[in-house]
Amino acid sequence: MTALKTRPAPAGTAYADDFYTWTQEQSARLRSGDLSGLDRENLAEEIESLGKSQYDSLVSLWRVVMLHMLKFDYQPERRSRSWTVSIRTHRNRAADVLEDNPGLQSKLAQALARAYRDAREEASAETGLPLKIFPKECPYTREELLTRPFSADPEDTSD
Template sequence: MNNLYEADFAQWAQEQAELCRQGRYSELDVEHLSEELEGMSARERRELVSRLGILLAHLLKWQYQPQRRGNRWRLTIKIQRFDVAALLHQNPSLRARFEEFLSDAYARAILQAAGETGLDENVFPEACPFSAGQVLGDHWPDAVS
């Protein structure tokens, strides 16, 4: 079973699924199956943090460079909000750690916003200035004066 996991992951996965359907649990490759399930969970978390980072970066750009606002930024914000909401709908357990993910994503968002705007990283607040409700809702931040 280990050889198949290493040699042909797709075939290994199909066989694991078939063993489950047939109730042949003692034949499952439990070690690799457990690793793959944990990996799936981690991928969902990484995708959420990545999408939040893009969303937060665009909200910062929207707030700090109002003269450059345009349809692309608006569309990116809307799409990322849609995709974040879909991820949370498909993975409700991620909501329990949303604030943590928001904080992790914000650090990346500062780097992205600074790099794309030419503004210094220190211009942006140290902590995320947007609440979870603002990030997920229809909040469009006012320009910073």
């Protein structure tokens, strides 16, 4: 839910008073064609917020992928199956978000840059390595992010 507004809703439950009931009333009005009773300003804001949440989800998923890639590369002695599983799982989920929301393809470069910024800081915090050890710009190509194989077993190079 976005920040509460003080705008009054047309008729029914106010947006700021009971968000759940407001959503149910607004969806019922939309379905019935009662457009005059819609709280257009808050509805528009919530729809925009839904789109932003998909973008935020994509950033978050790529952040986890990059975090584990950095840890994998900068702490080879601590590699674990959980890192490789996390990379695979979050890659798949990110692919699902993009498949379900093809309009996000145009925002992918921006999402990856934001994800790396946070992954870099988290990698430093989690590994105890100085932040300056990790490149300021993402060291991975888009292809590497999508397809580079990972295994906790040094003898296994399959993904």
